[in-house]
Amino acid sequence: MPDSHYTDVRALHLFEAMDAGSFETLMRGSYVQNFPPQIELITEGEPSDFLHVVLSGAVDLFASWNGRETSMATVRPISTFILAATIKDAPYLMSARTLEKSRIALIPSQDVRAVFDTDNAFARAMVTELAHCYRSVVKAQKDLKLRSSLERLANYLLRQQARAGGAADFALNFEKRRLAAVLGMSPENLSRAFKGLKAYGVQVDGTQVTIRDPEDLARLAKPSPLIDDPTL
Amino acid sequence: MPDSHYTDVRALHLFEAMDAGSFETLMRGSYVQNFPPQIELITEGEPSDFLHVVLSGAVDLFASWNGRETSMATVRPISTFILAATIKDAPYLMSARTLEKSRIALIPSQDVRAVFDTDNAFARAMVTELAHCYRSVVKAQKDLKLRSSLERLANYLLRQQARAGGAADFALNFEKRRLAAVLGMSPENLSRAFKGLKAYGVQVDGTQVTIRDPEDLARLAKPSPLIDDPTL
């Protein structure tokens, strides 16, 4: 990994408090790579050789069984994934693929485990990171199990709007079939869901979305910080 | 907490490597309590005052939104729950209730955070525990999203059989309506699912289950270690 990337990675919460020597050890064996969209980065069941860090772009974590497949979570910068598998030295439970063009740091798992054993600050940062991952999955599961597809879309749009700075109109950052997968529904159903949201003042033109009356949409969406607040 | 409980708690992986003084600090403020079935221990949204440890019995983690409720995971001895909320000092994302008569240790969250800051062995143990919790939720989510209710029941029975030592017949440890909630289906549907499993050699008499031909049942259930192995 060229030195220019060191500072980017070092800025991540997971790495910022750790000892300089430990950090150097991790970086020596690691590298950063750019991936195009739709590349499968890891496959469930395989041993966890690398800790992955999404520096930019987005990664979809998904799982398969008996010929079926489902999206589990979306990882956005800047965070790690498969940290749990790495630290337990256990096989991946999920597969991962890039949703967009993404820049990803790969750090050998054995180095991570070695540094974890010696660097206390790193061990502590890892707790915070794992707790965050855990809570993200829980929130995603609540979104999925408690809401209908229409409600999931409504809340997704409100979250996107907030992320985009609160403007009445903003762009979807996925193509629609991808968004459907992320929201756990078929593309056909997403189409119908968008149509259903017209009644709540949502206009869609390609990837451009306009929310006429956020209050109205929120009455349907009923957003809850315990599901929708990414900082919690 | 009477001294007699100290050894039980100390035996847990999370607490076994930590400094004796730190352990003493945690135990001083904590207590063990027996709860009858169906008691709500914590409610989502509340601040995380205590780290809970299930010593015996079983606890259901569930979540609600907009009048709906869903079971998220079942916690069995010996493990903790809401560790992530405790360490982040963030509100609970899930509620918890006892499924059976349960013995639960309650450790003040602020003590846990204080000891976490000073005891390196404890911080490391916490990483393992959190990684385990994370992977448990992921497995539960896979079970739920990828399998039909019939398949979930079939796999549940095979897991129970393994837990009971592999004998052809064993007892369900829940009453059926409770089992239905755990498996994420209505009691009516569970009834139908059991009937559907007759064709695969499953006999049910009250809470007593007999699996005539595990091979046959496994052909339907298609158990996968990446979902069903509790040690992974």
Place this chain on the structure above:
DNA sequence: TGGCGGAGTTGACATGAATCAAGTTTCACA
């Protein structure tokens, strides 16, 4: 011992969402 009540079952029906099969629009590229 009769009858009350709760768990469990069963059948009829409603609903949400996936699937299938056409269409239609969009857009890159010749």
Place this chain on the structure above:
DNA sequence: TGTGAAACTTGATTCATGTCAACTCCGCCA
């Protein structure tokens, strides 16, 4: 600027599950 492929939409149908209501079974105890 035309054309083909891919993305998207739409309608019809199917499937899994939940819901509602009736009914059985069984134990308990007045």
